[in-house]
Amino acid sequence: MKTAMTRRRDNAFDAAAARARCKRYRRRILDMSQNVTALHIGGAFSCTEIVDCIYNELMRPGVRGGKSPDTFLMSKGHGCMIQYVILEDLGILTKADLDAYCTPKGRLGTHPDYGNPGIEASTGALGHGLSMVVGMALAERGRGTNGIIYTVLSDGEVQEGSTWEAVLMASSLKLTNIVAFVDNNDLQSLGRTSQTHPSFYPLATKFEAFGWETAEIDGHDPAAAHAAVTGRSGTKPLMVCAKTVKGKGVSYMENVPVWHYRSPNKAEYAQALRELEAQ
Amino acid sequence: MRNTFSEALYDAATKNPNIYIVVSDISPAGSMAKFSSQYPDRFINVGVAEQSMIGICAGLALKGCQPFAYTIATFTLYRPFEMVRDDLCYQNLPVTVVGMGAGVIYSTLGGTHHTQEDMAIAGALPNMQVIAPCDPLECTDATRWCAQQKNGPVYLRIGKAGEPVLTKGAEPWQFGKVRYLRRGSDVCILTYGVITKMAVAIADRLQEQGKSVSLVSVHTVKPLDRAGIVDALKRHKHVIVIEEHAPQGGLAPQTKQLAWDSKATCRLDAFTLQDEFIHNYGSYDDLLAAHGLSPGRILDVVT
CATH class of the missing domain: 3.40.50.970 (Thiamin diphosphate (ThDP)-binding fold, Pyr/PP domains)
Structure with a gap:
């Protein structure tokens, strides 16, 4: 198994710019948390660097400002806050969309809903995304357009049997145009994922045994995510197992399960902003 | 099929x-x-x-x-x-x-x-x-x-293999519309799917008894052709639903609902599978009969 650290680094990658964007995105999510309580902050902060890297560094721009030939599907639908703020940043969603999040006036909810701008599939129930990714990758290959399908799974989600059906299908169909990440923040509703299923770890060897190329990275190192993907062999589907911290960036949220869904109060919000600014 | x-x-x-x-x-x-x-x-x-x-x-x-x-x-x-x-x-x-x-x-x-x-x-x-x-x-x-x-x-x-052709020469198939395989004025049989073969046999027997019989393939169960069903309820004295399905959620209860809503005055009989799992074995006809779906039993009730 290769790790990202042994892969070549793409010299063009601007890690400082990525860190600045991620700080801005976390700040935007915290701002939204003061208007609406229905947020999954912890799981959005654990995959911030990964989703930023996919949208801002990996997906190819569309011709003449059009749609990218590549696709991103948020398999861990509850992480979509980070997707929304990036889509706003890219001009695909509007400030008005995010301001109306989870209100009767708006169209965005706590899970991605197909039909909204930039949302390529409805997710929320876990274990659905990867099979849809396989179907999308198949369609791209069948047409000869060969768009790359990117996705992010949660580590709780890889406990779903349906995820492993899709893992098998991707390798059996030799879908080399799939790039997936597991956001391995080691937390699910009832505790540590590694305590729920100790023999499941390390994850990467399991995906490798099912015919995937794998990489293990620090999921908060944007350069590592970029290097893992750009340095792949391209002969197999790729699964990047990203070690992450739930609630990353705000000390009192990190690894504390209640921040799966809670919103900070005013004092907590102020502290969170101070901590982000200091980073 | x-x-x-x-x-x-x-x-x-x-x-x-x-x-x-x-x-x-x-x-x-x-x-x-x-x-x-x-x-x-x-x-x-x-x-x-x-x-x-x-x-x-x-x-x-x-x-x-x-x-x-x-x-x-x-x-x-x-x-x-x-x-x-x-x-x-x-x-x-x-x-x-x-x-x-x-x-x-x-x-x-x-x-x-x-x-x-x-x-x-x-x-x-x-x-x-x-x-x-x-x-x-x-x-x-x-x-x-x-x-x-x-x-x-x-x-x-769909069925499996060996189903007979029942619709040769019938009016064209149209999504969302009931399809008359034969038209009569006394009795109307509403059915769909493979059990239509049994409905044909029952229609034949009723015709032998001198009745004028309509036989309708309700091939599109959703969206149901409500107007078509209401029309059948209006035009016939006796409507019979034959359905290879549990009593709830299929054509039979929907037809009864439409009959009530449209104030139908016809006689209405429904024959379905029962709300029970089937633990016995045999031919397809044997299993249907175990739940009361046989030409003999249906004819006994409707005539």
Whole structure:
């Protein structure tokens, strides 16, 4: 198994710019948390660097400002806050969309809903995304357009049997145009994922045994995510197992399960902003 | 029926490169072998992995393809139910979920292989369209329609093999419309799917008794042709529903509801499977008879 650290680094990658964007995105999510309580902050902060890297560094721009030939599907639908703020940043969603999040006036909810701008599939129930990714990758290959399908799974989600059906299908169909990440923040509703299923770890060897190329990275190192993907062999589907911290960036949220869904109060919000600014 | 389904799908796939079939470990019947050898990239066998079968169809449809999911009915609808609901219906994608050998056709395989509740389950899902052809010719028409429609998901409930042709020379098949296989004025039999063969035998016996009989294939159970059913309730003195399905959620209760809503004055009899699993074995007719669906018993009640 290769790790990202042994892969070549793409010299063009601007890690400082990525860190600045991620700080801005976390700040935007915290701002939204003061208007609406229905947020999954912890799981959005654990995959911030990964989703930023996919949208801002990996997906190819569309011709003449059009749609990218590549696709991103948020398999861990509850992480979509980070997707929304990036889509706003890219001009695909509007400030008005995010301001109306989870209100009767708006169209965005706590899970991605197909039909909204930039949302390529409805997710929320876990274990659905990867099979849809396989179907999308198949369609791209069948047409000869060969768009790359990117996705992010949660580590709780890889406990779903349906995820492993899709893992098998991707390798059996030799879908080399799939790039997936597991956001391995080691937390699910009832505790540590590694305590729920100790023999499941390390994850990467399991995906490798099912015919995937794998990489293990620090999921908060944007350069590592970029290097893992750009340095792949391209002969197999790729699964990047990203070690992450739930609630990353705000000390009192990190690894504390209640921040799966809670919103900070005013004092907590102020502290969170101070901590982000200091980073 | 599965052979005519395969033939119709193969023809459609020849004309439309966006047609895919995703099967779950089902032995290729008839033209399915032709499909898989000529279009190997569009014939996907997931093995015994039905959740993935539905999810892959959704992914294909999200990219503009026209996929069919195909295996034995219980495994296309029940096993991957949440994928059917969320991936296909919630996203409203034009995927046809083919339930082959539906009802109690697999009469010796036991309850794990029966779909007695599929019309209720599929019909309860928003956006889902439900079609159950009565013979190989209707199966061809329905398959052709599914291969080009863009409304959303379809549950296509078909038989297996050896079903007789019942609709030769009948009025054209039209999605969402009841179809008269014969027209009379006294009695009207409403039915759909493979059990239509039994309804034909009953219609024949009633005609021998001097009655003027209509026989209607209600092939599209959702959206139901409400106006067509209400018209049948108005025009006949006696309406009989014969349905290979549990008593709840299918054609029989919907017909009763329409009769009440339209203040129908006709006599109305409904014959369905019972709300019980079937633990006995035998022929298809044996299993239907065990739940009271036999020409003799139905004729006893209605005459």
